[in-house]
Amino acid sequence: MLLTYMLIWLIVLGVSITLFKKAGGSLSVLRPNLLSLIFYYSLLVSSFVGSLFIVTKTDQFYMMHKVTDDKFRLIGFILVCTVMVVLPLTVYLIEKLVGFSAVKEFNEYFERPVELPFQKERTEFFLLFAGLSAICLMAVAYTMLKLNTIPLLELVKGSDNLGQLRIEASRGFQGNVLIRNIFAIALTPILSIIAFIYAYKSKELKWILLSLCLISASFVITTYDLSKSPVFFYMLSMILAAIYVGFIRLTYKRIALLGAAGFALLVGMYAALGADPSTFLSFNSGPVGRIFLSQIAPFFMHLQLFGNEFPLLNGSSFPGIINQMFDQVHARSGRVAMGYFYPDKVEAGTAGVLNTLFIGEAYANYSYPGVIMSILYLGLFLAVIYMIFLRLPKNPVFLGMFIYFTINIPRSVVGGFFDFIFNPLWIMISAFVFSVYLVVKVRLGIMDFLKNGKGAGQ
Template sequence: MLIFSIWLFTVVASTYLFKKVSGSLSPVRPNMITIIYYYSFLISSYIGGLLIALGIDDYYMIKRMDHEEYRIIGFILLTILMILFPLTQLVVGRMFGFNSEKEFDRYLHEPVRTSVDKNRRLFRLAFGALTAISVLAVAYTMLKTSTVPLYELLKGNTSELAKMRIDASRGISGIDVYIRNIFAIALTPVLSIIAFIYTTQSKALYWKIVFFLLFMSSLVITTYDLAKSPIFFYVIMLLLAGVFTQTLKLNWKKISAFVISGTVLLVIMYIAIQGVTEVESFLSYNSGPIGRIILAQISPFFLHLDTYSHSIAFLEMKGLPSFIAGIFDVEQVRSARMVMENVFPENVDKGTGGVLNTIFIGEAFGSFGYVGVIVCIIYVAAVIQLLYIAFLRLPKTPVVIALTVYFTINIPRTLVGGAADFFFNPIWIMMTVVLAGLFIVEQYFHVIWTFLMSKVKRKKVKA
């Protein structure tokens, strides 16, 4: 009863703090902080954390845990996360004079600024070049993937789908990884968001054609390895773009329709991909889709605590991004992979064991223990709040909206994937640089060009 009382009090307090931070926790007015709270923390982490702390999870991962005391220790750390994270964001917001409710409301109602007339032709040319690169990157990824799980499923070959999915994600190496991860997986959906916004704003045939190409390519790259979450997150990206541009007005009726449609699609994917047909599996809280949502993501956190406290030494600098680890002359090691090898070695031997990703403080603990958890909570919360403030205050153009949508979806996903990406993430940096260049072409190229030409003319006159 004490554990549940603490959980309930924490949920109430955390909800209040997150609402102060975000400006709105209403699902009909979604934003980055809203998704972090509902998806990354409450649903994916804290509900399952309660079940594990109470000892009623009956989940296969937790059964591999050797020391039961980490049920309570893990719950306490999650409770600290639920309070300290939004509290840090609130302090950062106050430091920058951020009024979340007013600024988010202003952002939603601010009109979209499309490309300046003088830049329009050049912007379309640059965007067309990036579109060609992305579509070719998707095709290249398909060619370099020895066995495409989606294609095998459509052919009816379902005997080794689990192994094929691991091979599809880990079977590409070298420069091919960067082509796939940056230009195919990351850039293609974001470009489709830009094209979608321009299609809704201008109705031009050019944008309709480009959006169709990018939309189809995005569907391919988000489903080819049969991972279930990417396609859902891509659809949410489109919905967010509609909300931010006021093309889509959400209400509870529409949200209910989206939830029902998503549930039906998820059930179909579980039946087709994993062969789950028993009704009990879909209704049980610790198996099927429900177990995947509330327990599969948080259980590895408890395994991290158990593993790095007794079986594996803290990774320290090896747990940092490869760029930073290289400075200290050590090779990066992902804690989630180490935990998989320690807890499920038989799956690794069979080729079906990948990584045991979990809430980001799991990786922080694997690197630096309890101190790492507290420091990482404060650091990550501050970084996210600064990004949230920046996105609400930047000019509201299709390119900036697409970048905002990208981080609005990818930050919550990364929070349940690890901590290292918040210290150095080459994909995020590359995406920001590419879209910053597009933004300049979209809005300010003629100003920069005029300034440069005037400087050239002045030099000629002096000569």
């Protein structure tokens, strides 16, 4: 059976590579894009490799000890294989339906130079952007002031209770959660990317100073609670920005160096949190186990739990604002699963959530029909987002938002499904960022209309 599973795995991998290359326009690691990051990070590394270990029962992963029925190992493997093929196929078919050539349009976008909008109104735009940036910088300071303890500082002091301090920093926050989540955690890194692009293209001192302030604040807000992924994804965002503006060109040697540096940093963070050094190179524990197995193992736990040991959630995972409209209790599947499988950790305040591949949450709510529906829906969502951004002007604002979604959509693919149906955070972030651009754009359109009777803007 081992050889059979390996053969199926290799065939699915080959088909998936072909489809993702057609859908995204490129799978080259030297030219990363939204679809290629989903393939490499969300699916291949975080899900597909681990599913092979799990179905062949060679994983020996601690989470999988909770899955007592082996049939769920096989079912899970089949469903992950389905995602690997049907998701990119859906994206590709939608692109073909609207006459979109991903290969042509992505390569043209990648090579296109970044253009700075507003020739005469750059000062006006800068002042609006700086105003929003000032709010975000104050929000970062506010977040730090409203914490009882800052885990990053406790690490420097040599604290041995960092695991619980991390949870308390997230859930024991004493301030306004919206200010922290929207302006500090979400908006600050995005604005730093846009400011960096402006600084690089304009070479103006005001943009350079603003970008330095925002980048510094972004590193603070992505590291203060010692979470490992936020700082890595922020660094990846900055690397993508540097690539898309032509500041750096990737080579395989540079990728190897960046990968080695990233892994070293990850190991260092595990060591700082008190992890056993002997587990660092083990495929099913430490950082390697976290990369290949910890994201996909909860999916198999979802399959055993929901509809068997726990009732289906039947839509409870929709965002709270929607649940309130229908008088329904909000419940994310990852949180429910953590409470069921690890109640002691939840009670101790050291547990987070058992997030996994998006089909896990879809299954937890609507069983197998939910899985199929979620794959098709996500394919439609990705196709629309990808086509829109590749056809928008390549200026700092649109490019910055494209990079934001290029990083955060792959993260959400292994975080849940319902965020793709309605995501208040993404809506608010987009509204704030685009409003700065649109205020100037609309004013120019009005001025042009009053001047020469035409509605043409800049």
